[in-house]
């Protein structure tokens with residue numbers, strides 16, 4: 001006997017199915033807690049040819065921390081929240097997910113010495129506790145986001161040895177806690193912001209970061225690097241200089257010959273006036 005379900009139970013089923021349908025329609029990464037969204041999306045954006053992240057399983061993202069203990073390689077926890085991500089030198093590829101910004105308690109992000117490509121997500125500016133950003137020795141491209149200046153606690157910005165381009169944002173000079181800044185060996189260009197080269201305020205004439213922070217960028221110029229160089233000689237200017245100096249030496253030697261002729265002529269005249277053999281006459 002298949003008795004029909006009582007009314008309240010049937011309604012419960014309908015509501016449950018409706019909720020399930022809604023959940024299934026949600027894009028991945030949505031409706032997750034902050035740290036879970038961060039880890040889930042970061043894992044998705046990375047490739048891991050050496051299987052270093054084998055214990056980064058979706059099941060552990062929902063509760064990556066137990067108080068101060070983390071269950072995931074490279075994750076450090078503080079009071080149940082992810083507070084350091086250190087995945088240096090693991091052979092990781094792929095890109096840096098902008099959803100890393102969902103790890104809102106993050107204090108240190110170190111993805112250095114991997115093969116990461118793509119841009120530095122400007123969304124990182126939402127990490128208001130971020131003190132250390134080390135993305136050095138990857139293949140990152142695009143600009144240095146000026147929004148990083150919103151991470152007021154930044155102590156360390158290490159972006160050396162990437163393919164970053166464009167200028168160094170002036171705003172970064174306003175990060176007063178910055179004690180390490182390294183953008184060497186990229187493709188950056190333009191003037192070095194004065195507030196990164198020199199201290200601010202009373203000590204404005206004192207250097208802040210030295211040339212080793214900036215070397216290896218062909219387009220960067222200004223203290224502590226040399227001033228803007230001539231942008232190399234164009235073909236046109238080389239031709240112009242060649243023609244110009246050719247013409248000049250022609251004129252000069254022509255003048256020299258004229259003067260010499262004049263002098264010898266006068267000497268010859270003087271000699272003949274004295275009835276002597278004009279030994280200074282040129283022989284033809």
Ligand SMILES: *[C@@H]1O[C@H](CO)[C@@H](O)[C@H](O)[C@H]1NC(C)=O
Pocket residue numbers: 055060070071072073074
């Ligand atoms: C994941 O790997 C790290 C480092 O090897 C280890 O400390 C941690 O206990 C592992 N977690 C799990 C859930 O296996």
Ligand SMILES: *[C@@H]1O[C@H](CO)[C@@H](O)[C@H](O)[C@H]1NC(C)=O
Pocket residue numbers: 049050089090091
């Ligand atoms: C990854 O694996 C390759 C090939 O097995 C190896 O050459 C390389 O050193 C490994 N990289 C890291 C970072 O472990």
Ligand SMILES: *[C@@H]1O[C@H](CO)[C@@H](O)[C@H](O)[C@H]1NC(C)=O
Pocket residue numbers: 088089112113134136137156158180
């Ligand atoms: C950033 O990471 C690289 C490679 O792991 C390391 O050599 C460097 O010292 C780090 N930078 C800072 C400022 O700690």
Ligand SMILES: *[C@@H]1O[C@H](CO)[C@@H](O)[C@H](O)[C@H]1NC(C)=O
Pocket residue numbers: 194197198204205206207223
């Ligand atoms: C920055 O410091 C250097 C070295 O002390 C000094 O020569 C230069 O004039 C300073 N630049 C500015 C704009 O104060």
Ligand SMILES: *[C@@H]1O[C@H](CO)[C@@H](O)[C@H](O)[C@H]1NC(C)=O
Pocket residue numbers: 210211212
């Ligand atoms: C540049 O500064 C770094 C520390 O900020 C220091 O280790 C290095 O010796 C300095 N280099 C020069 C050439 O002054």
Ligand SMILES: CC(=O)N[C@H]1CO[C@H](CO)[C@@H](O)[C@@H]1O
Pocket residue numbers: 030031032033034037098099100101102123
């Ligand atoms: C749950 C959550 O915080 N989601 C955010 C994760 O980061 C992306 C990109 O910054 C945001 O769009 C989400 O709202």
